[in-house]
Amino acid sequence: MENVLLGALEAGGTKMVCATGFADGTVVESEQIPTTTPAETAAACAAWFQDKGIAALGIGAFGPTAVNPASPRYGQILKTPKPHWSDFDLLGALAGPLGIPCGYDTDVNVACLGEATFGCAQGLDTVLYLTIGTGVGAGVLSSGNLMHGMMHPEAGHVPMKPDPRDPIATDSSCPFHPSCLEGLISGAGIKKRWGKSGGEMADEPEAMDILAGYLGQALAIYILCYSPQKIIIGGGVADHTPIVELARPKAAEALNGYIVTPEMDDLEHYIVRNSLDGQQGIMGCLELARRALEQ
CATH class of the missing domain: 3.30.420.40 (ATPase, nucleotide binding domain)
Known part of the structure; x- marks a missing residue:
């Protein structure tokens, strides 16, 4: 697992931060993609990850969003004031093209996970x-x-x-x-x-x-x-x-x-x-990807 490349997506209302890294929290590379329309933004993110060779992807999304895997709406953005994003299947728009295991949660939950796994709450x-x-x-x-x-x-x-x-x-x-x-x-x-x-x-x-x-x-x-x-x-x-x-x-x-x-x-x-210099979200997404791959 230590040498397996993982993907991390911190999906925000103004920008998407795409990154690759390893299970120990090391970030290899990252890039910001502006959050525009749902289809355009998801396609740009999927394209960024497509040739990276990642084994799994962890996604931390802005909310409200459906995070219960048992829900028929799992991975969808729920009712939001952000135009056009309500009901968009963000998880499906990424997991489909990439064809790899994906972990999905809220942006603040993955930041919490990052601090608990790698930061001041270990x-x-x-x-x-x-x-x-x-x-x-x-x-x-x-x-x-x-x-x-x-x-x-x-x-x-x-x-x-x-x-x-x-x-x-x-x-x-x-x-x-x-x-x-x-x-x-x-x-x-x-x-x-x-x-x-x-x-x-x-x-x-x-x-x-x-x-x-x-x-x-x-x-x-x-x-x-x-x-x-x-x-x-x-x-x-x-x-x-x-x-x-x-x-x-x-x-x-x-x-x-x-x-x-x-x-x-x-x-x-x-x-x-926070203790991870603004990287707690991305690092939490890497941990989410690691867990998705293990499952």
Whole structure:
């Protein structure tokens, strides 16, 4: 298995990252392909992998998407605001032309898998990975398995207690929820309030305190519901602002001493930033490909 070349596809709403590598997480080569129409994008990705000699492909897709292999819609993008992508069979459009085993999951689940296999969560079996960028998504590894159910976690849409200082506290950027985490803390929410990116607002104390307050609320919910052994946070907004550090004491405040564990006594090493230099998604896809080949 060590010398078998594997494929990885991080399928995002704005770009597809195609890569090859090995089961130890080594990435050999990669290329970005713009996300346009479904048929055009899938064909371009399949063509990129066609002559690489990969034995299996791991796909981490933007959601919502059907991740249960028993579902008749397995591998399809579900209802999405991205034009033309709803109901598109992404897995089928790639597995068909390539004719190789394929593993399929969400982009945040594979990022979680990457950190658990190769990164700062090695040796742990219950981990939460949160990405805060254009949107907000959560991937959950529970007892060693990526969490699925009727679909997959959509923990970016948990409701938030509005901050009275917040001009969009009950009118967030989410078209479905007036005050969910994604609508309030994502890049779109930041843009709606202040007309700037998260990085451009990073030195504004009140803005960062508002965002960190929402993040702290959400982290408290995740700790109570998933009981993760580590929480890892990535994404453009998180990477370019101090909200991770600011949210740690706010999560503890929200829990109010209810959870008493060694992890809660060491929040600096419990709620952390991603550890794989932005490669956690691709590396997780390589692990997904390895598992698909073994099966």
